[in-house]
Amino acid sequence: MESGAGVVAAFVEQRDGSVRATAHEVVGAAAELARQIGGEAHGLAAGGPGFGAACASLGARGAEVIRVAEGAELAQYQSEGYARIVADMIAGGGYRAVLFPASALGADLAPRVAALLDVPLASDATGLEVVDGGLVVTRPVYGGKAFARVTFDASPAVVSLRPHVFPPGTHAAAGRVEAFTPAGGAPPAGRVVEFRAASGGSVDVAEAEIVVSGGRGMRGPENWGVIEDVRDALGPTAALGASRAVVDAGWRPHAEQVGQTGKTIAPKLYFALAISGAIQHLAGMRTARTIVAVNKDADAPIFNVADYGIVGDVFEVGPALAEEIRRLKSESGG
Amino acid sequence: MNVSVCIRRVPDTETRIRVGDDGVSIDTSGVKYIVSPYDEFALEAGLQVTEGLGAGEVTSVTVGDAGAAESLRNSLAMGAHRAVLLEGEVTMDGLATAKALAEELAEADAPLILLGVKAADDDQQQVGPMLATLLARPCATAVTRLEAGDGHVRCHREVEGGTEVVDLPLPCVVTITKGAYEPRYATLKGIMAARRKPLERRPAKLPAARLRVLELEPPAPRPPGRIVGEGVKAVPELVRLLREEAGAL
Ligand SMILES: Cc1cc2nc3c(=O)[nH]c(=O)nc-3n(C[C@H](O)[C@H](O)[C@H](O)COP(=O)(O)OP(=O)(O)OC[C@H]3O[C@@H](n4cnc5c(N)ncnc54)[C@H](O)[C@@H]3O)c2cc1C
Ligand SMILES: Nc1ncnc2c1ncn2[C@@H]1O[C@H](COP(=O)(O)O)[C@@H](O)[C@H]1O
Numbered sequence: 251m252e253s254g255a256g257v258v259a260a261f262v263e264q265r266d267g268s269v270r271a272t273a274h275e276v277v278g279a280a281a282e283l284a285r286q287i288g289g290e291a292h293g294l295a296a297g298g299p300g301f302g303a304a305c306a307s308l309g310a311r312g313a314e315v316i317r318v319a320e321g322a323e324l325a326q327y328q329s330e331g332y333a334r335i336v337a338d339m340i341a342g343g344g345y346r347a348v349l350f351p352a353s354a355l356g357a358d359l360a361p362r363v364a365a366l367l368d369v370p371l372a373s374d375a376t377g378l379e380v381v382d383g384g385l386v387v388t389r390p391v392y393g394g395k396a397f398a399r400v401t402f403d404a405s406p407a408v409v410s411l412r413p414h415v416f417p418p419g420t421h422a423a424a425g426r427v428e429a430f431t432p433a434g435g436a437p438p439a440g441r442v443v444e445f446r447a448a449s450g451g452s453v454d455v456a457e458a459e460i461v462v463s464g465g466r467g468m469r470g471p472e473n474w475g476v477i478e479d480v481r482d483a484l485g486p487t488a489a490l491g492a493s494r495a496v497v498d499a500g501w502r503p504h505a506e507q508v509g510q511t512g513k514t515i516a517p518k519l520y521f522a523l524a525i526s527g528a529i530q531h532l533a534g535m536r537t538a539r540t541i542v543a544v545n546k547d548a549d550a551p552i553f554n555v556a557d558y559g560i561v562g563d564v565f566e567v568g569p570a571l572a573e574e575i576r577r578l579k580s581e582s583g584g
Numbered sequence: 585m586n587v588s589v590c591i592r593r594v595p596d597t598e599t600r601i602r603v604g605d606d607g608v609s610i611d612t613s614g615v616k617y618i619v620s621p622y623d624e625f626a627l628e629a630g631l632q633v634t635e636g637l638g639a640g641e642v643t644s645v646t647v648g649d650a651g652a653a654e655s656l657r658n659s660l661a662m663g664a665h666r667a668v669l670l671e672g673e674v675t676m677d678g679l680a681t682a683k684a685l686a687e688e689l690a691e692a693d694a695p696l697i698l699l700g701v702k703a704a705d706d707d708q709q710q711v712g713p714m715l716a717t718l719l720a721r722p723c724a725t726a727v728t729r730l731e732a733g734d735g736h737v738r739c740h741r742e743v744e745g746g747t748e749v750v751d752l753p754l755p756c757v758v759t760i761t762k763g764a765y766e767p768r769y770a771t772l773k774g775i776m777a778a779r780r781k782p783l784e785r786r787p788a789k790l791p792a793a794r795l796r797v798l799e800l801e802p803p804a805p806r807p808p809g810r811i812v813g814e815g816v817k818a819v820p821e822l823v824r825l826l827r828e829e830a831g832a833l
Pocket of ligand 1: 464465466467468492493494495496507508509510511512513523524525526527528529530531534544545546547550562563564565597621
C-alpha cells in the first residue's frame with residue numbers, strides 16, 4: 251500500500267533464514283507506536299530465497315505488511331548491500347519512524363541507513379513515547395549514569411532499540427508479505443573470508459535472556475566450573491559473562507566482558523558472582539530486569555544495584571545455587 | 585600508509601555525572617576528561633599499523649571545543665604525528681559530527697580511518713559507519729584486531745555468535761573495540777615531543793543538530809534491593825524469590 255502518515259517500519263533481523271527474537275520486539279514496538287499515532291506497522295526484511303515465507307509469522311507480532319528482498323546474495327548479512335536495500339525501502343515508504351534492534355547487526359546497519367537517508371539516529375533506546383504527536387526517545391548516556399530524552403527535527407525518526415527491553419508484539423495484524431526488488435549497483439564492500447562460531451554453540455552474552463558473570467573473586471580460570479554449573483542449571487537461554495578484571499587477566503575471552511568497554515546488556519536475569527560492582531561494570535548491566543549478587547563482602551557496591559543478594563563465599567553458594575535451581579526445575583517439570 | 589584516528593574527549597568513566605542547571609547537559613564543574621577509552625584502542629591500532637609497515641603517519645582528529653586540544657596533546661604524546669582540532673560544539677547528533685569529519689577527511693591522504701566503536705559519553709555507536717557511508721568507503725565495525733595487507737586490511741570482528749574475519753579494500757573505515765590492543769602510556773619523552781608536533785585548528789563544518797535533547801535525567805533509582813541472607817542457607821529463599829516474586833525463573 252502507499253503508506254500514510256502513521257506508518258512505522260521495523261527492520262527484521264534474521265540469521266540463517268530464521269527470524270530473530272529481536273524482530274519480535276522491534277515489530278512489537280513499531281505496532282505499539284503505530285497504534286498511538288493511528289497507523290500501522292511494516293516489517294522491512296532481506297534474506298535468502300524463500301525468506302519471505304518465514305516473515306509471514308511477523309503478522310502475529312503486529313506487522314500489517316512485511317516487505318522482503320530475497321536473493322541468494324542476501325542470505326547472509328552484508329553491511330553495504332543491506333544498508334542500500336533498507337534505505338531504498340524506506341526512501342519511498344513515507345514512514346514516520348523506522349526502528350532497528352541495537353544488536354551487533356543493528357549497530358552496524360542502522361547508522362549506515364540513517365546516513366544514506368540523511369537523517370539522525372537515536373541508538374540503543376530504552377523508551378519510546380509519543381508526546382504532542384512527536385516521537386520522544388529515552389536512551390542511556392554516560393554508561394547509564396544518565397538518561398536523555400531526545401526528539402527529532404527530521405523525518406523519518408530512526409531509532410535502534412536495546413534488546414530485551416521492549417516486549418515482543420502480541421497484537422496480531424495481517425502479516426501480508428510483499429516482494430521488494432532492489433535496484434542494482436553494489437556499493438563497495440568487504441569480503442568475509444572466515445567465520446568461526448563461538449565454541450560449543452553457546453549463547454552470546456549480548457543476546458541471552460539470562461547471564462551468569464564471574465569476577466576476580468573466582469581466583470582463576472580453573473574455577474570457572476562453578477560459574478558454568480550455574481549457567482547450565484539455568485538452561486539453554488543462559489550465557490556466561492565476565493568482569494574486565496577477569497578478561498584482562500586472560501581467564502576469559504573478551505567476547506564475554508560486560509561493561510563500559512565490553513557488552514551492554516539488558517537480560518531478564520543477571521548473576522554477578524564475586525564481582526565488586528565497579529561503575530564501569532554497572533554501565534553494562536544496570537538495565538537488567540533482575541540482578542542477583544553473591545559476594546563475600548557485605549559492603550561491595552554491587553549490592554547497591556542488586557535486587558537480591560547473598561553475602562557469602564561463591565565457592566559454597568555457587569554450587570548450592572546450581573543445585574537448588576535444578577531441583578526447582580525438575581519439580582516443576584521445566 | 586597514513587592513518588587518521590578520530591578521537592573524542594569525554595568525562596572520565598569514574599566521574600560522577602550530575603545534570604546541569606539547564607536540564608539538558610551535565611554539570612561540568614570538577615569533571616575530569618579523558619580520551620574516550622575505545623578511541624585509545626583505535627589510536628594504539630593506528631600506531632601499530634604504521635610501526636608495522638615502517639611507513640606512514642598517524643593523524644588524530646577531533647571535533648570539539650578548545651578544551652579538546654588537551655585530548656589531541658594526549659594522542660600526540662602517545663605517538664600520533666600530527667593532530668587536527670575541528671572547532672565546534674559537539675552534540676548528540678552523530679550524523680552532524682560525521683559530516684564535519686567527512687569534510688576534513690575526504691581530502692586527506694589517509695587510506696585507513698580508525699574510530700572507536702562507541703564514545704563513552706553519548707554512547708551512540710554510530711559515527712564510524714556514518715562517516716564511511718558519507719565517504720562511500722567500505723567499513724568494518726567492532727574490530728578487535730587488524731592487519732594491513734597489500735591494498736586491503738584484514739579485520740577480526742566480534743559478532744553475535746562468533747568471530748568473523750573480513751578483508752576490506754583500501755581506502756576504508758574501521759571501528760575498534762576492546763581486544764588485542766593495550767593502549768600505551770605516554771612517556772615523559774613522548775610528552776615533551778608532543779609540544780613540538782603540529783596541531784592545526786580550524787572551524788568545524790558542523791551542520792545544525794537535528795537530534796535534540798529535551799531533558800537529561802539521572803537513572804530511575806532501582807527499587808531497593810535486599811540481602812536475602814548469608815551463605816548457603818540463604819539459597820533456597822533466593823531461588824524461591826526469583827521464581828515467585830521476580831518471575832525470573
Ligand atoms: C576506562 C575503563 C573501562 C572499564 N571497563 C570495564 C568493563 O567493561 N567491565 C568491567 O567489569 N570493568 C571495567 N573496568 C574495570 C573496573 O573499574 C573494575 O576494575 C572491574 O570491574 C573489577 O572487576 P571485579 O569486580 O571482577 O574485581 P574486583 O573489583 O577485584 O572484585 C572482586 C570481588 O570478588 C569478591 N570476592 C572475592 N572472593 C570471593 C569469594 N570467595 N566469594 C564471593 N566473593 C568474593 C570481593 O569481595 C570483590 O568484591 C573499566 C575500567 C576503566 C578505567
Ligand atoms: N566529536 C568527535 N570528534 C572526533 N571523533 C568522534 C567524535 N565523536 C565521535 N567520534 C568518533 O566516533 C566514535 C563513535 O562515537 P559515537 O558514535 O558518538 O558513539 C568515537 O569512538 C570516535 O572515534
